[in-house]
Amino acid sequence: MQTLIVLSHLRWDFVYQRPQHLLSHLATHYKILFFEEPKFHEKERLAVLPTPHPNVMVCRPYTPVKAAGFHDDQLPYLKPLLRQLVTDHKSHIAWFYTPMALPLLAELDPCLIVYDCMDELAAFKNAPKQLLQRENALFKVADIVFTGGPGLFRAKRERHPDVHCFPSSVDIAHFAQALDRTADHPLHLGMPRPRLGYYGVIDERVDIGLIAELADAHPEWQIVLVGPVVKINVAGLPQRSNIHYLGQQSYESLPKFLAGWDLCLLPFALNESTRFISPTKTLEYMVAELPVVSTNIADVVELYGKAVSIASSRAKFISTCEQALDEKPDEKKNRTEITRSMISANSWASTAERMHRLISEILEKRSSFRQTARRERSRRDTGSKVTNYECVILGAGPTGLSAAYHLGKNALLLDKNAAVGGWCRSIQDKGFTFDHAGHIMFSNDDYVQKLYKILLGKNVHWQNREAWVYSKGVYTRYPFQGALYGLPPKVIRECIVGAIEARFGESLSHYEPPKVVEAVEIRNSTVSASDAGSDCCADGTVTIPSTPSTATASACASFKKDGSQNFEQFIYKMWGKGIAKHFAIPYNKKLWTVPLSEMETSWLGGRVPLPDLEEIIEGALEPVAKPMGPNARFGYPLNGGFQAMMSGFLPHIKGKIELNAEIVEVSPTQRLVTLADCRVFQYDALVSTIPLPELIKMIGAEAPQRVQDAAKGLCHISVCCVNLGIAREKITDKHWIYYPEDTIFHRIFVQGNASPGCNPPGGFGLTCEITYSPWKPLPVNGQELIDRCWQDCIEVGLLSGDDRLITANLVDMPYAYVVYDHQRSNNVAIIRTWLAEHDIILAGRYSEWEYYNSDHAFLAGKKAAESLELGATAAATRV
Numbered sequence: 001m002q003t004l005i006v007l008s009h010l011r012w013d014f015v016y017q018r019p020q021h022l023l024s025h026l027a028t029h030y031k032i033l034f035f036e037e038p039k040f041h042e043k044e045r046l047a048v049l050p051t052p053h054p055n056v057m058v059c060r061p062y063t064p065v066k067a068a069g070f071h072d073d074q075l076p077y078l079k080p081l082l083r084q085l086v087t088d089h090k091s092h093i094a095w096f097y098t099p100m101a102l103p104l105l106a107e108l109d110p111c112l113i114v115y116d117c118m119d120e121l122a123a124f125k126n127a128p129k130q131l132l133q134r135e136n137a138l139f140k141v142a143d144i145v146f147t148g149g150p151g152l153f154r155a156k157r158e159r160h161p162d163v164h165c166f167p168s169s170v171d172i173a174h175f176a177q178a179l180d181r182t183a184d185h186p187l188h189l190g191m192p193r194p195r196l197g198y199y200g201v202i203d204e205r206v207d208i209g210l211i212a213e214l215a216d217a218h219p220e221w222q223i224v225l226v227g228p229v230v231k232i233n234v235a236g237l238p239q240r241s242n243i244h245y246l247g248q249q250s251y252e253s254l255p256k257f258l259a260g261w262d263l264c265l266l267p268f269a270l271n272e273s274t275r276f277i278s279p280t281k282t283l284e285y286m287v288a289e290l291p292v293v294s295t296n297i298a299d300v301v302e303l304y305g306k307a308v309s310i311a312s313s314r315a316k317f318i319s320t321c322e323q324a325l326d327e328k329p330d331e332k333k334n335r336t337e338i339t340r341s342m343i344s345a346n347s348w349a350s351t352a353e354r355m356h357r358l359i360s361e362i363l364e365k366r367s368s369f370r371q372t373a374r375r376e377r378s379r380r381d382t383g384s385k386v387t388n389y390e391c392v393i394l395g396a397g398p399t400g401l402s403a404a405y406h407l408g409k410n411a412l413l414l415d416k417n418a419a420v421g422g423w424c425r426s427i428q429d430k431g432f433t434f435d436h437a438g439h440i441m442f443s444n445d446d447y448v449q450k451l452y453k454i455l456l457g458k459n460v461h462w463q464n465r466e467a468w469v470y471s472k473g474v475y476t477r478y479p480f481q482g483a484l485y486g487l488p489p490k491v492i493r494e495c496i497v498g499a500i501e502a503r504f505g506e507s508l509s510h511y512e513p514p515k516v517v518e519a520v521e522i523r524n525s526t527v528s529a530s531d532a533g534s535d536c537c538a539d540g541t542v543t544i545p546s547t548p549s550t551a552t553a554s555a556c557a558s559f560k561k562d563g564s565q566n567f568e569q570f571i572y573k574m575w576g577k578g579i580a581k582h583f584a585i586p587y588n589k590k591l592w593t594v595p596l597s598e599m600e601t602s603w604l605g606g607r608v609p610l611p612d613l614e615e616i617i618e619g620a621l622e623p624v625a626k627p628m629g630p631n632a633r634f635g636y637p638l639n640g641g642f643q644a645m646m647s648g649f650l651p652h653i654k655g656k657i658e659l660n661a662e663i664v665e666v667s668p669t670q671r672l673v674t675l676a677d678c679r680v681f682q683y684d685a686l687v688s689t690i691p692l693p694e695l696i697k698m699i700g701a702e703a704p705q706r707v708q709d710a711a712k713g714l715c716h717i718s719v720c721c722v723n724l725g726i727a728r729e730k731i732t733d734k735h736w737i738y739y740p741e742d743t744i745f746h747r748i749f750v751q752g753n754a755s756p757g758c759n760p761p762g763g764f765g766l767t768c769e770i771t772y773s774p775w776k777p778l779p780v781n782g783q784e785l786i787d788r789c790w791q792d793c794i795e796v797g798l799l800s801g802d803d804r805l806i807t808a809n810l811v812d813m814p815y816a817y818v819v820y821d822h823q824r825s826n827n828v829a830i831i832r833t834w835l836a837e838h839d840i841i842l843a844g845r846y847s848e849w850e851y852y853n854s855d856h857a858f859l860a861g862k863k864a865a866e867s868l869e870l871g872a873t874a875a876a877t878r879v
Contacts (some may be wrong), residue, residue, distance in 0.1 A: 001029075001030060001057075002029075002030050002031070002091050002092065002679050003029050003030060003031045003032075003033060003086075003091065003092040003093070003095060004023070004026060004031065004032050004033070004090040004093045004095055005031040005033045005035065005085075005086060005089070005092050005094055005103035005108060005110070005481060006023060006032060006033065006034045006035060006037065006090065006095045006096075007035050007070075007094070007095070007096050007098065007104060007440075008034060008036055008037070008038050008097040008098065008101075009069055009070070009097060009100065009101075009560045010036075010097060010219065011036050011037075011060075012034055012036065012049070012052055012266050013049070013052075013057045013058075013203055014228075015200065015228065015248065016229065016250075016251035016700070017280050018088055018118045018148070018168060018280060019034075019097055019114075019116075020052075020251075020725070021116070021169065021171065021280075021352075022116070022348060022351065022352050022355070022442075023053075023056060024052075024053045024056065024346060024348075025348055025349050025351075025352035026804035027054060027347050027357060028055075028121035028357070028703050029356050030055070030093070030608075031055055031057075031089070031090075032055060032056040032057065033057050033059060033086075033089065034056060034057065034058045034059060034083060034144045035059050035085065035101075035104075036058065036059065036060045036061070037068075037098075038060075038061040038062060038063045038070075038074050038077070038818045039060060039061070039062050039063075040062070040063065040064070040726055041062035041063065041064065041067050042061070042066070043064065044061070044063045044064060045061075045062050045079070045081075045747050046059055046060070046061060046062075046081045046085060047060045047061075047062060048058070048725060050059075051817065055803055056545075057541040059075070059399070060084075060705065061078055061081045063077040063078065067075060069098075069100055069128065069814060070098065070100040070101045071100075071103070072103075072130075072775065073129070073674065075103050075274055076598070078104060079103075079104065079106070079107050080481070082104050082107045082108070083107045084155055085678045086107065086108060086623075088097075090514060091111060092108065092110055092111070093111060093112045093113075093114060093236040094108050094110035094112070094113045094114065095114045095116060096113070096114065096116070096138060096142070096242070097116055097118065097423055098131075099115075099131060099135040099137070099138045099837055100128055100131060101133055101369075102128070102134045102137055102138050102141075102328035102774045102777070103134075103774040103775055105141070105774060106712070106713075106715065106774060108711070108712075109708070110281075110367070111357060111363065111711055112143050112144070112362060112363060113142045113144075114142065114143065114144055114145075115138050115139070115142040115144075115145045115146070116145075116146045117145060117147045117152060117156055117630075118147075119148065119152070119264070119276065119277065120147045120152060120155070120272075120273075120275065120276040121551065122135070123272040123273045123275060123276070123385060124204070124231075124273050125203065125204045125232075125273065126231060126233045130777075132479065132775070132779060133776065133777040133779045134774070134778075135775050136159075136778050136779065136780065136781055137774060137777030137778065138777075139156075139159045139160045140777075142160060143162070143164045144164070144358060144360055144362060145162065145164070145168065145353060146164050146165075146166050147159045147163060147164070147165055148164075148165075148166070148167060148168065148276070148277075148278040148299075149165070149167045149168070149276065149277070149278025149298075149299035149302075149303065150165055150167065150176060150278075150299060150302055150303070151275065151276045151298045151299050151302075151335070152165075152276040152278065152299075153165035153255035154737075158490075159304035160226055162238070163356075163815075164356070165544050166344075166351050166355065167278050167346075168278050168279065168280040168282065168283060168651070169280075169283065169346045169347055169348040169351040170280075170283035170286075170287055170343055170346055170348065171284075171347070171349060172283055172287055172343060172344075172347055174255065174377075175254070175255050175258065175284045175288055176255075176287055176288075177256075177259070178255040178256070178258035178259045178287070178288035178290075178825075179288065179289060180259060180261075181259050182259070183255070183256055183338045184256060184259050184260035185253060185256035185257050185259070185260055187201075187246055188224075188260040189728025191222050191224075191244065192220070192222055192717050193222065193259045193262060193263040194220075194221055194222070194259060194263065194293075194325055195221075195222045195224050195244075195262050196214070196221055196222065196223050196224065196261070196262065196263045196265055196860065197198055197223075197224040197225075197226065197257060197260075197263070197265060198224070198225050198226070198227075198264070198265040199226035199227050199249070199254060199257060199266055199281060199625045200281055200321065201226075201227050201228060201230055202227050202228065202230070202232070202233055202237075203230050204231060204232055204269070204271070204273055204411070204856065205269060205271075205273050205277065206267060206268060206269065207267050207268060207269040207270075207295065207314075207327065208232075208237060208238060209238075210267045210269075210295070210314050210317060210754045211223060211225070211267060212238035212240070212243075212667060213299060213314050213315070213318065214239040214243050214318055214321065215238065215243050216240070216265070217318045218318075218322075219240075219241075219242055219328055220242070221238075221242060222242050222244060223242060223243045223244065223265075223323075223619075224244050224257070224261065225243065225244065225246065225250075226246045226247070226248075226249050226254075226257055227247070227248055227421035228248040229245075232423060233866075234695050242604065242695060244552065245650070246579060253737070254284070255288070255829035257863050258284075258285070258288040258290065259288070262286075262287075262325060262327055263290060263291050263292075263293065263321060263324055264285035264290045264291070264292045264293070265291065265293060265294075265321075266279060266281070266282065266285075266292065266294035266295065266297065266300060266308070266447060266673055267291075267295060267622070268294070268295050268297050269295070269687075270295060270296060270297075274297060275298070275791070276298075276487070277297060277299065278295070278299040278300075278303070279299075279300065279612070281302055282294070282303075282308065282426075283342070283343055283346055284306055285344055286304070286307060286308075286339045286342065286343055287339075289336050289340075291309065291324035291325075291327055291332075291335065292304075292307070292308045292309065292324075293308070293311060293317060293320050293321050293324055294308050294309070294310055294311070294694065295310075295311060295312075295317060296310055296311070296312050299552065300571065303350070304305045304342065306342075307335060307338045307339045307342055307629070308336050309324055312827050314439055315364070315529070320818035321533070323360075328821070339663065347418055350420070353787070361483070378559045383854045386680045386681070387412075387679070387680070387681050387682070388427050388681070388682045388683075389410055389412040389655075389656075389681055389682070389683055390408075390411065390681060390685065390767055391407055391410070391411040391412070391414045391655075391684065391685040391686070391687060391812070392408040392412045392414065392673050392681055392683040392685075392686050392687070393407075393411060393412065393414065393687045393688075393689065393870060394663060394666075394673070394686070394687070394688045394689060394690045394695070395688070395689035395690040395754045395844070395847075396413050396414070396415035396417070396420040396421070396422065396657065397415075397420075397421060397422020397423060397424060397646075397658070397689055397844065397845030397848075397857065398421070398422065398635065398646065398854050398857035398858055398861070399422075399685070399689040399843050399845070399852075399857040399858070399861040399864075400413055400415070400422070400843075400844070400846075400861065401420055401421075401638070401646060401649040401653070401711045401796065402649070402656070402857065402858045402860070402861025402862055402865075403687050403689070403843060403859065403862075403864045403865050404649070404653045404655055404859035404861075404864065405649050405652055405653050405857075405861070405865075406861065406862050406865035407654075407655060407865045407868070408654060408655070409655055410655065411656075411682075411769070412655060412656050412657075412658065413642040413653070413655060413656070413657045414656070414658050414661045414663060414675075414681075415658070415659055416660065416662045416663065417659065417660070418659055418660055419646075419647075419659065419661070420645075420646050420647065420649070420650065420657070421436075421642070421643055421647070421707045422689075423436045423437065423645050423804045423813055423816070424436065424642050424643070424645070424854060425643050425646065425763060426640065426641025426642050426643035426644075427641075427723075428641075428847055429725060429805060429807050429809055430674070430725060430758060430760065430806055430807040430808060431484060431725075431759070431760025431761075431763060432444070432723070432725040432751075432758065432760060432763060432765045432806075433640070433641040433751070433755075433759075433765070434723040434751055434758075434765060434767060434809070435641050435642045435643075435747065435751065435754075435767070436721065437719055437721050437767065437769055437811070437813060437816070438643040438736070438751065438754070438767055438769070439636035439854055440634040440636055440754070441460070441631075441634060441636060441645070441854075441855075442634045442853075443634070443855035445761075445855060445859065447859070447862075448580060448855045448858055448859065450734060451532075451672060452635065453651060454648070455645050455646055456644065456645055456649030457636050458637055458753065459637055459639055459640070459644055460635050460636070460681050460832050461635065461636050461637070461638040461703050461754075461755045461756070461757075462632065462633055462634070462635045462636060462821050463633065463636075464626065464627065464633055464738075465627060465632055465634050465735055465736075466635070466733060466734045466735045466753075467624075467734070467735060467736045467737075467738075468736070468737050468738070469483075469583065469737070469738045469740070470737055470738070470739055470741075470796055471487070471582065471739075471740050471741055472487055472488055472491060472582075472810075474486045474842070475734075477624045478582040478736070478738060480579065480582075480584075480738075481495065481499070481575055481579045481583070481616055481619075482615055482616060482619045482624065483619045483621060483624040483731055484496075484616070484619055484620035484625075485620055485621065485622055485623050485624065486623070487582075490725065491636060492620045493578075494577070494578030494618060495578035495579045495582060495616070495620070496578065496583065496616060496617060496732075497576075497578060497641065498575070498576025498577040498578030498579060498580070498581075499575060499576040499578065499579060499613060499616050500576070500613065501576055501577065502573055502574065502575060502576035502577075502874070503576075503613060503683055508698045521748070521831070523533065523743065524775055532770035535800070537714075538722035542692065543758065545840070546570065548875065552877045559829075563602065565601070565822075566596065566597045566598070566599070566601065566822075567588070567596045567598060567599035567600070567601055567719055567775075567820075568585070568595075568596035568597045568599075570585045570599070570601045570604065571585060571588070571596070574653065575802050582740075583740050586740040586741065587738060587739075587740035587746065589819075590619070590739075590740065590771070591745040591746045591747075591771055592694075592717060592771070592819065593717050593772060593773040593775045593776035594715065594717070594769050594773065594775045594819055594821070598819075598821050598822065598827075599819065599820050599821055599822075600820055600821065600822050600824070601820075602820065602825070603820040603851055613689060632728070634735075635773070636754045636755045636757070637755060637757075638680060638755050639755070639757035639879055640724070640756075640757070641755075641758065641854075642777070642854075643851060647823040652732075660673050661679075662675060662676040662677075663675060663676075663690075663698055664676050664698065665698055665700065666695065666698040666699050667699070668684070668686075668699060668702055668835070668838035669838070670682075671683050671684070671686070673686070680753075684841060685841070685868050686839070686840045686841065687840075687843055687845050687864045687868075688690045688835075688840060688841070688843070689844040689845060689846065689847050689861070689863075690846060691716075691815045691847070692711060692714060692828070692831060692842070692846060692847055692849050693711045693712070693714050695838070695847065696708060696711035696831065698713070703834065704834065705790075706830055707830060707831055707834045710826075710828075710830040710831050711827070711831060712826040713823050713827045714824065714828070715773075715818075715824070716721055716773075716815050716816070716817060716819055716820050717771050717772065717773040717813070717816055717817045717818035717819060718771065718772050718773060718813060718814045718815065718816050719769055719770065719771050719772075719812075719813045719817070720770045720772060720778060720810060720811070720812050720813070721767050721768065721769055721770075721810070721811040721812075721813070722745070722765070722767070722768040722770065722785055722789040722808065722809075722810055723751070723765065723807075723808065723809050723810070723811065724765065724766045724767075724768065724786075724789065724790065724793070724805060724807075724808050725760075725763055725765050725766075725806040725807040726763065726764050726765075726766065726799065726803050726804070726805060726806065726810065727762060727763060727803070727804040727805075727806050728762075728763075728764055728803055729762060729763070729804070730751075730752075730764065730765055731752065731758070731766070731798065731799070732750060732753070732798065733753065734750055735749070735750050735753050735754070735849060736748070736749060736750065736755070737750070737798070739796065743792040743796060744768075744770055744779070744788050744789060745768035745769055745770050745789060745792065746769060746770065748766055748767065748770045748793075748798070749766075749767040750765075750766060750767075751765035751766060751767045752764035752765040759777070760806075762805055764792070766798070768789040768792075769791070770785070770789075771817070782794070782810070785810065786808045786810070790808075817851070818845065818846070818849050818850065819852055820851075824849065827847075828849045841864050841867060841868070843860045843863065844857050844861065848860065
């Protein structure tokens with residue numbers, strides 16, 4: 001039996017409603033693991049509550065974090081607890097009731113993702129700020145979406161291709177007990193009649209003023225309110241002798257309350273939080289065959305307007321209650337007939353069964369595809385033709401192209417896209433050229449420099465770099481800490497004082513700073529002393545040398561002794577509080593999306609010397625000159641975008657290239673690669689340049705569980721590029737602009753300045769880069785995202801309200817940056833060791849799970865080729 005893992009903001013023992021009803025019925029088909037939001041306790045643990053229903057296990061995590069719900073601060077505690085829970089449930093479906101739990105998806109490997117959207121949670125009081133962002137992300141990964149009533153369905157149906165409306169249903173047999181009017185609840189004892197009752201949560205959705213007016217208009221009426229009071233001040237509830245607050249009662253007791261009432265109330269306020277509600281209690285009231293009066297709730301009107309009396313104002317609500325209590329026998333008969341016809345088709349059992357059928361259909365389609373692939377494999381194993389290659393290369397990005405270039409004729413390069421290049425591809429749009437994020441040519445490696453000439457010839461444009469930061473309403477040169485001039489005096493003071501304290505403060509007083517600030521490499525660019533230790537963006541502008549100086553190594557050791565084990569601590573200790581506050585922390589949070597404390601520092605080399613205080617101070621007193629020398633120059637194809645360099649490989653590759661080739665299965669034991677069109681290739685050697693988690697998915701069950709678990713533990717962030725083609729020439733002379741503050745984008749690559757060939761006459765291109773992840777989903781999508789970028793470009797003064805947009809497009813890069821979290825090194829080692837045992841070579845950024853630029857990728861492909869005997873001779877004769 002398959003397991004259904006439910007992530008819920010509601011507790012099972014809270015008000016019994018949609019989740020409990022559906023899951024209790026679905027438990028006939030699935031084993032239910034109900035994972036609640038956490039409760040506070042000084043010691044973290046996972047409590048399994050008494051089984052509330054056969055095949056349902058309720059799991060309640062306790063953590064030492066006081067933040068409510070699935071708050072980011074809770075996630076480091078919840079992830080291992082959830083991981084522990086799912087160990088024995090290999091085949092499972094993930095079922096979300098709240099998007100806030102989405103980051104926990106990284107701990108699961110579901111065969112299907114369901115989002116049961118029962119309410120517009122973002123409209124509720126005290127809704128988390130990230131809720132809408134995470135819902136956008138959940139819509140992107142969910143396989144199927146269920147909604148509550150028709151109003152909510154209409155609001156969500158354009159956001160996902162497979163949305164189904166399932167309004168509230170009812171347990172008819174349970175609430176039919178209320179038809180025995182003698183089964184009155186003991187709490188009614190001595191309470192006069194008539195009794196007008198409501199049960200459910202009492203929060204901002206209930207019109208408290210209406211309750212008061214109702215009680216005041218008829219002191220002889222007894223207003224009975226059953227349910228917990230949440231999110232509103234109890235002291236603000238109206239107190240009258242004829243208003244009875246009976247608190248939360250068990251689901252089992254609700255029919256007894258109904259049996260003792262004369263009229264049922266739906267006294268909801270009309271506000272954002274009730275705009276899409278579809279109250280479960282409506283049908284439950286109707287089963288009791290009591291008259292029901294409701295405020296003008298859209299779903300109640302649409303679904304039950306013929307059986308429920310609707311009031312458009314408080315005065316009308318009171319008069320409607322008067323009429324309902326004075327209902328004539330023939331009116332009651334007519335209402336009862338309508339009510340019975342409505343409830344007969346709306347049982348929770350039938351709703352759960354329809355949901356189960358939809359889920360089964362999706363899984364059956366996927367199973368059918370797998371069976372087709374298995375049949376094809378069986379066909380091929382019994383003698384059908386299989387094409388053999390000495391080497392198969394997965395992925396035609398820069399690493400894969402380089403590997404194919406350095407290998408001989410009998411190599412096959414596979415890529416799922418229609419063009420080579422991977423994330424180094426370019427697109428053409430109304431005369432504009434846009435890359436998949438900004439790329440440039442820069443390398444200190446002589447071999448790569450020669451390769452540039454082979455691939456591009458004279459189709460290259462060299463220029464001096466112009467990298468800037470926009471903050472506090474002004475532009476300053478990049479790197480931020482080396483060019484503080486122009487910032488507000490208070491900011492400059494905080495940055496300088498912070499840097500001095502970081503250097504000489506008590507926490508760092510026990511080691512000697514380097515006397516000579518050396519030129520160091522921070523990720524592929526040798527930079528001057530002013531750049532040393534300067535990549536506070538940590539986004540790939542600078543790299544670390546392979547052999548650090550003795551003083552630098554000493555500094556690194558001192559950091560570790562001080563407990564600087566994560567990136568956030570590193571920033572404060574390296575650059576000081578001021579630079580951290582005004583740039584390094586906000587920018588890196590924006591860029592990496594994950595908590596910086598979750599990242600380790602080995603990728604920074606751990607060998608970066610302290611900043612040069614003299615140059616920080618000089619850069620604060622006067623403008624910093626333009627960068628000079630070889631480090632200041634970069635290249636870019638004159639025409640064709642970065643795609644031109646990728647396509648430059650094609651005439652030189654002697655092997656075969658298959659594009660539009662979607663790989664669905666890799667078998668290390670049989671040395672086979674299977675495509676979606678059922679073609680099969682056998683290899684002697686396999687070079688993978690595709691993302692490591694995707695490779696392990698393709699290998700499937702052949703990979704041991706420890707390897708599969710390690711792949712699931714790898715973290716990355718994604719980038720969405722919004723490309724804007726503007727009807728104005730030379731908007732700026734800059735190439736990169738970093739934005740640490742409130743813009744939706746963290747950086748703009750000025751595509752129009754990469755090369756004159758990137759723009760049509762009279763036009764200019766910009767690429768706005770926006771990172772996202774389960775930690776920080778995109779806040780909006782599609783045209784809304786384009787509009788937001790356009791508006792933010794105007795806000796920062798890059799564009800004006802008079803500018804005209806010629807074209808805009810979106811480029812999504814699901815795998816963009818590898819996250820160096822604390823588990824990365826161990827997870828990669830587990831995967832790499834096992835793959836090496838099966839002679840699978842990993843090459844490039846996403847397969848090695850390292851931070852590589854394009855020139856590193858070229859060298860990684862060359863290295864992979866040279867590691868194969870068949871490529872050794874050919875590689876030696878190249879270049």
